[in-house]
Amino acid sequence: MEQTAAAPLEVYFDLAEKVRDATGITVTACYQCRKCTNGCPLTFAMDYYPDQIVRLLLLGREEEVLHSATIWVCSSCETCTTRCPNDIDIAGLMDHLKSEAHRRGIVRPKGNPTYAFHKVFLDDIARRGRVFESGLLNRYLLKSGEWKAKLETGTLWGDLRLGWALFSRRRLPLFPHGVMNKQEIRSLIEEEPGAAETEGDENT
Amino acid sequence: MHEIGYYPGCTLQGTARDYRQSIHDVCDLLEIKLRELPDWNCCGATAAHSLDERIAVRLAGRNLVIAEREGLDIVVPCALCFNRLKVAQKRLLNDTDRRYGMPLEGTIQVFDLLDYLSRPNIRQEVRDRLVRPLQGLRAVCYYGCMVNRPPKMTDAPTWENPTNMDELLADLGAEVLDWPFKTDCCGASHAVTHPDLVFELVRKLYDRAVAQGAHCIVASCQMCQANLDLYQERIGRLAGTSYELPIFYFTELMGIALGCRRPDRWLRRHMVDPLPLLRSVGLA
Ligand code: SF4
Ligand code: SF4
Numbered sequence: 335m336e337q338t339a340a341a342p343l344e345v346y347f348d349l350a351e352k353v354r355d356a357t358g359i360t361v362t363a364c365y366q367c368r369k370c371t372n373g374c375p376l377t378f379a380m381d382y383y384p385d386q387i388v389r390l391l392l393l394g395r396e397e398e399v400l401h402s403a404t405i406w407v408c409s410s411c412e413t414c415t416t417r418c419p420n421d422i423d424i425a426g427l428m429d430h431l432k433s434e435a436h437r438r439g440i441v442r443p444k445g446n447p448t449y450a451f452h453k454v455f456l457d458d459i460a461r462r463g464r465v466f467e468s469g470l471l472n473r474y475l476l477k478s479g480e481w482k483a484k485l486e487t488g489t490l491w492g493d494l495r496l497g498w499a500l501f502s503r504r505r506l507p508l509f510p511h512g513v514m515n516k517q518e519i520r521s522l523i524e525e526e527p528g529a530a531e532t533e534g535d536e537n538t
Numbered sequence: 539m540h541e542i543g544y545y546p547g548c549t550l551q552g553t554a555r556d557y558r559q560s561i562h563d564v565c566d567l568l569e570i571k572l573r574e575l576p577d578w579n580c581c582g583a584t585a586a587h588s589l590d591e592r593i594a595v596r597l598a599g600r601n602l603v604i605a606e607r608e609g610l611d612i613v614v615p616c617a618l619c620f621n622r623l624k625v626a627q628k629r630l631l632n633d634t635d636r637r638y639g640m641p642l643e644g645t646i647q648v649f650d651l652l653d654y655l656s657r658p659n660i661r662q663e664v665r666d667r668l669v670r671p672l673q674g675l676r677a678v679c680y681y682g683c684m685v686n687r688p689p690k691m692t693d694a695p696t697w698e699n700p701t702n703m704d705e706l707l708a709d710l711g712a713e714v715l716d717w718p719f720k721t722d723c724c725g726a727s728h729a730v731t732h733p734d735l736v737f738e739l740v741r742k743l744y745d746r747a748v749a750q751g752a753h754c755i756v757a758s759c760q761m762c763q764a765n766l767d768l769y770q771e772r773i774g775r776l777a778g779t780s781y782e783l784p785i786f787y788f789t790e791l792m793g794i795a796l797g798c799r800r801p802d803r804w805l806r807r808h809m810v811d812p813l814p815l816l817r818s819v820g821l822a
Binding site for chain 2: 357375376378379407409410411412413415416423425429430432433436447448450451452453455456459463464465466467468471474478480489492496499500503504505506511513514515518519522523
């Protein structure tokens, strides 16, 4: 995958086609106007800009894209998708790349809090069909290992204070609500093969 | 009496309890009967669409199937739920290769609550019933991302510069200020995992709102409201200032202007106390 400056950069149609088969999104339509990047609110925290993600996909450099911070920094605000003159669903691409990184076991909950949060969130839905915010946050802190980081930086106390403030305003639910038909929810989630639980990092 | 299906979503049972109460009070007053969708489930939110598109569509889609069975159009107060339900609806109605295995007829409509409450007939009703015009309250409207973008999914008529909340609040007598950040992103669920990103985005919103001369910011999404309200003190401290910008739900301001009983029941659940501002303009 190493590209030297002298190597000719060529479109790698195989990957573009693979992406299109999986998502219906046509990256080859991009003419690099960078409108997506110019409107993106989170470029300041990205390693590759949204237009560069599209470009890297065109060049077949899938590994770099799947390992990028950008896909997890993206907040799915849909500005890029809305504005692309060529109808490329860039936010949809970001989702696709996150799913692929998840499916192939490239990301781990420890070290990627965003991914850890998505995982506990989906687990919560699988459990009762609705999300129970109080329990969710605890499990997230454990699973991501963020409680340690927060303890070290001292931000855990701020979070606890906020939790208390919410609790005293009766905004932290004490008991979970769930759907009645839990079996149906499980079947919605589990039918998909996916590699959701293949990672060996579980100690929570 | 209008009747409409109602999909509250998970946060309205928890952290956004204030939003829920104000919605119920305002709808009671306007004689809109909200019929909660039986056995609704979580729309999947950002987690589902980030990790598995098919699960995301099926989770949100189950609610649409229930709504069709009940014969109910639905209003959705949460911007993210609304967005996920609309996306699921479009995908399921165009599912020619049966990827999702969840047939939908296309017999019901999904409305964002703000859009529903700012329709001409309801705005007329609101003007007729106004008991306490919000005179002296200078507000900027913050629409966020998800009710409008992408318009192909949301069917929003104006997405770069929406005006329905501005018009509704003007009906209520508030002084609505124009500003350039109506639909900018607040960072959404990064608040939990990367607060630094949210702080950066939200600080820009505060600074602009203040520069514009606003007393408060009005939201129609509980994620936006939470990100702007919960961390305001911390963001202010980091920026070496203190903002004191109450963050209202548009339904709370409707409730005040329409004379709902004891608006403090919702308002006291905020982190940035709105009562001093309301008192200063004679509204509390
Ligand atoms: S806006 Fe569309 S065409 Fe322009 S650079 Fe981005 S992806 Fe390419
Ligand atoms: S959806 Fe993601 S990549 Fe696109 S503009 Fe928003 S944050 Fe940037």
